[in-house]
Amino acid sequence: MDLSTEELDGGVTSIVLVGRLDIAGAGAIDLRFSALTGSRKAVVVDLAQVSFLASMGIRTLVTGAKAVRGHGGKMVLLSPEENVEKALKTAGIDALIPIHHDRAAAIAAVMG
């Protein structure tokens, strides 16, 4: 699992995850993800290249969203693959962390 970031206009941070967000993947990114979500106010998590997601990965995403919300910010998820989106929706995560499939809409949502 790889994590990279891109700082966008308007103070938006895009966090791009690549690979399997399983137990090993979540363990590989947890520290950096929590450092980022603990300090940024507008976060778009790009899931387009995440091929797998299970409960430990969902834990990572929810923990991050709570951290962003905790200091008054907003976090959304961008473009999960079909099966990954099904896991998110089955867990009810879409009601907690908005899911967008359009990058511009995702960026607008966290800037608002």
Add this chain to the structure above:
Amino acid sequence: MTDPTSDAFAAAPAIRLRRDLGELVRLADWAGALARRQPQRLAFALDLCLEEAVSNIVKYGVRAAGDPPEIVVTLLEHDEGVALRIEDEGEAFDPTRAAAPTLPATIEDAAVGGLGVFLMRKFATQIRYERIGRRNRLTLGFAPR
């Protein structure tokens, strides 16, 4: 469950795992190679259920000294999909009877974690638990749909 017989499982590929979360990588590679001809949706469900079921056994299936330390996973492809059998000799645990989590309404309320068994039950087409002597046997069925 459209029941693959015990004989069919006896002849199916199996992997023996140590009680260690590090084994999950080897497990996912093994299952992914075996299920490579299956539809992507089925392969994803299989992958998810394996991770949730085996990580639960590693984390919570406390065992007595002298119990075999292994978890044995058998994967059977058949005409109507794929069946998985996961066996260990830890504490009895029936995931089919575990209470469904209350899904939180807000991020602030979200209890982190506790979703694994719930997801497994939603992604498997069929699920059956048996306690056979000191052994837990979880059988999961996946239809191609």
